[in-house]
Amino acid sequence: MSSHPTTNSKPAVDTSHAPPADERWSTIITPxxxxxxxxxxxxxxxxxxxxxxxWRDFVSAYKQTILGPxxxxxxxxxxxxxxxxxxxxxxxxxxDGIPPFLFYMSGIVCWNYFANNLxxxxxxxxxxxxxxxxxxxxxxxxxxxxxxxNLISFGISLAIFLVxxxxxxxxxxxxxxxxxIFCTPLFLLMLAGYGLGGGIIVSAxxxxxxxxxxxxxxxxxxxxxxxxxxxPVSQVSAKNHWIAELNPLVPIIEGFRLAFLGAGTVDVAQVxxxxxxxxxxxxxxxxxxxxxxxxxxxxx
Amino acid sequence: MSTVISVENVTKSYRLGQIGGGTxxxxxxxxxxxxxxLPDPLLKIGEEHHARHLxxxxxxxxxxxxxIQEGDVVGIIGRNGAGKSTLLKILSQVTTPxxxxxKIKGRIASLLEVGTGFNPExxxxxxxxxxGAILGMTKAEIRSKFDEIVAFSEIEEFIDTPVKRYSSGMYxxxxxxxxxHLEPEILIVDEVLAVGDAEFQKKCIGKMQDVxxxxxxxxxxxxxxxxxxxxxxHCVLLDGGRLKLFGPTAEIIPHYLKSGKQTDGIRIxxxxxxxxxxxxxxxxxxxxxxxxTVVGHVDIRKPFTIEVEYQILETLPQCRINLRVLTSDGxxxxxxxxxxxxxxxxxxxxxxxxxxxxxxxxNLLNEGYYSLTMGVDIxxxxxxxxxxxxxxxxxxxxxxLNTRFPEKWPGAVCPLLxxxxxxxx
Numbered sequence: 225m226s227s228h229p230t231t232n233s234k235p236a237v238d239t240s241h242a243p244p245a246d247e248r249w250s251t252i253i254t255p256x257x258x259x260x261x262x263x264x265x266x267x268x269x270x271x272x273x274x275x276x277x278x279w280r281d282f283v284s285a286y287k288q289t290i291l292g293p294x295x296x297x298x299x300x301x302x303x304x305x306x307x308x309x310x311x312x313x314x315x316x317x318x319x320d321g322i323p324p325f326l327f328y329m330s331g332i333v334c335w336n337y338f339a340n341n342l343x344x345x346x347x348x349x350x351x352x353x354x355x356x357x358x359x360x361x362x363x364x365x366x367x368x369x370x371x372x373x374n375l376i377s378f379g380i381s382l383a384i385f386l387v388x389x390x391x392x393x394x395x396x397x398x399x400x401x402x403x404x405i406f407c408t409p410l411f412l413l414m415l416a417g418y419g420l421g422g423g424i425i426v427s428a429x430x431x432x433x434x435x436x437x438x439x440x441x442x443x444x445x446x447x448x449x450x451x452x453x454x455x456p457v458s459q460v461s462a463k464n465h466w467i468a469e470l471n472p473l474v475p476i477i478e479g480f481r482l483a484f485l486g487a488g489t490v491d492v493a494q495v496x497x498x499x500x501x502x503x504x505x506x507x508x509x510x511x512x513x514x515x516x517x518x519x520x521x522x523x524x
Numbered sequence: 525m526s527t528v529i530s531v532e533n534v535t536k537s538y539r540l541g542q543i544g545g546g547t548x549x550x551x552x553x554x555x556x557x558x559x560x561x562l563p564d565p566l567l568k569i570g571e572e573h574h575a576r577h578l579x580x581x582x583x584x585x586x587x588x589x590x591x592i593q594e595g596d597v598v599g600i601i602g603r604n605g606a607g608k609s610t611l612l613k614i615l616s617q618v619t620t621p622x623x624x625x626x627k628i629k630g631r632i633a634s635l636l637e638v639g640t641g642f643n644p645e646x647x648x649x650x651x652x653x654x655x656g657a658i659l660g661m662t663k664a665e666i667r668s669k670f671d672e673i674v675a676f677s678e679i680e681e682f683i684d685t686p687v688k689r690y691s692s693g694m695y696x697x698x699x700x701x702x703x704x705h706l707e708p709e710i711l712i713v714d715e716v717l718a719v720g721d722a723e724f725q726k727k728c729i730g731k732m733q734d735v736x737x738x739x740x741x742x743x744x745x746x747x748x749x750x751x752x753x754x755x756x757x758h759c760v761l762l763d764g765g766r767l768k769l770f771g772p773t774a775e776i777i778p779h780y781l782k783s784g785k786q787t788d789g790i791r792i793x794x795x796x797x798x799x800x801x802x803x804x805x806x807x808x809x810x811x812x813x814x815x816x817t818v819v820g821h822v823d824i825r826k827p828f829t830i831e832v833e834y835q836i837l838e839t840l841p842q843c844r845i846n847l848r849v850l851t852s853d854g855x856x857x858x859x860x861x862x863x864x865x866x867x868x869x870x871x872x873x874x875x876x877x878x879x880x881x882x883x884x885x886x887n888l889l890n891e892g893y894y895s896l897t898m899g900v901d902i903x904x905x906x907x908x909x910x911x912x913x914x915x916x917x918x919x920x921x922x923x924x925l926n927t928r929f930p931e932k933w934p935g936a937v938c939p940l941l942x943x944x945x946x947x948x949x
Contacts, residue, residue: 248629249530249627249628249629250628250629250631251627251628251632252625252626252627252628253614253615253617253621253625253628254620254621255620255622255623255624255625256620257620272661272662272663273657275663276653276654276657276663277654280646280654283646283650284645284646287646287686288645354640355640355641356618357618358616358618358634358640359616359618359634359641359658359659360634361658361660518619518620519619519620521613521618521619522619
């Protein structure tokens, strides 16, 4: 090593800092960051990390299990069967003329994607405190990788759903695709947006208030009852219709049913409104997330 | 050579008292009481004085500034609570400063604890990729260095075994191997050398030297003055959140060893610093001359005693007092523990107050300044208390004409040994 000139070779505190103007810093760590400073460009640099997180979640979730990835199929299938028996056969709730099995499965497939995104991303900070307390990487890599992981299990569920759909179709059941099917990616994006947005809001708030972690678990279950998974919107009396209109998830689920099964109560304005609300939820989530991310290690 | 890290007036403060509130209800009741001008309802009775401290600041770092040059290996040293970890956390962007700023040129990677993000269920191979990505490498970079990483870790045969089956040594070797092959412009290393066997430690030190020879900058945080003096050209000495000194390692280490702590031969632990485990409280540590007086310097020829007084609050399954004697450049002269005493009770030690003494013979230590690191542990299970440089003392040569060592000899110790020469024919 050659010698070190000036400032740091003397055992003295040097506080005069005047770096030459041409020096270009790659990172400047400052106390404050704007609520809107989301650093999405930096997030792109972490795409390999995101893909490895996704891969880890997928691989490690089924190590030392017998059925492995088959759980992606078993879980929605069992839930659908349960719903079909309880709501279809015992309670005999009407399903817009769609076979109950397909009706419930369509709802469950959508709902699971939203609910898994929400519950899993809601523990981003608290659940990964040990990791986040040691290394810096863009913190959004975690929730985004969760949304992508869930997309894989959504894809599997959707494939199963389509298999059943085709088999019902060939048995002569009156179901048909509508033009809404082209909106499927949009519905998916909206479910991801709501799940992710809600999840990161909760994750940011749980760094301070752990109570919310408990709230999320049963809150999601309660919300399911208000999201028309078990019965269609068309069954709600005009007086209670506001419940359906208040819940921005309803147009997505009804839209999905209309797209694949040919029956559902939804219009373009409802979907557009829901989309707007989704953007707002996501933006609030990103703002809170950005705000908390700076210093959450001091409070967790 | 240019500046790669510029730390400018960095301050980090934590609010005391108000962080504890973990539930919405607590925060709400606190806010509601404040609104009505009532004292904090969550303070325990008799803790009223804390109300004044509520909102008071604790300065983990206080206006710290320094510049680090490209290619330098800089040691960050200081006692527990001096602000080292806070500084590292800010540098590695885990948290932000309260005021001031840090400018960094180039990619920075921190190795705050080896194996961060290792997934126990996954194999060594899978973890290399995962850990590499967490530390900031791209998949392509990891792939190109994979063979090198595995060779460095020396665990080729087990690379496809889940890491939960690894010994702790293998785990650390693999983790360090990944980190060592990062190629950031700036590498932050925190205490990794504390683990692994001597052979592997040597390899790690070699790797870190390679890194710095390659023109990259290393920040090294360690309590091991031997490692710091071996590796670092410069040192930052932190004390109580402030930058005390910054300069060449050889000049800084003696300051660290002498800093703050008593050199008058006695160390008394006060409330707040006397316990690191609820079962044990430290009281005092003293250096005693043969006549029983407390001294800060001892005669090179005469024996002296190191005594530790402590209180066990709850019966311990086992208890051992460890001492390390370090020279002023941080070299370990020797270490000892009360378990070598033939009368040592290896079983449970009941609650109560104890005094343990270690008798150091005369004509053993060399002239110069020594510091004592003191630890109490349950052997191989738990460290109950540990303090670096808890007490310092100097060994002096009195101007005696009969002295056997007329000038200072090199060496950590200077024992008076028996020699013999006989004519052979």
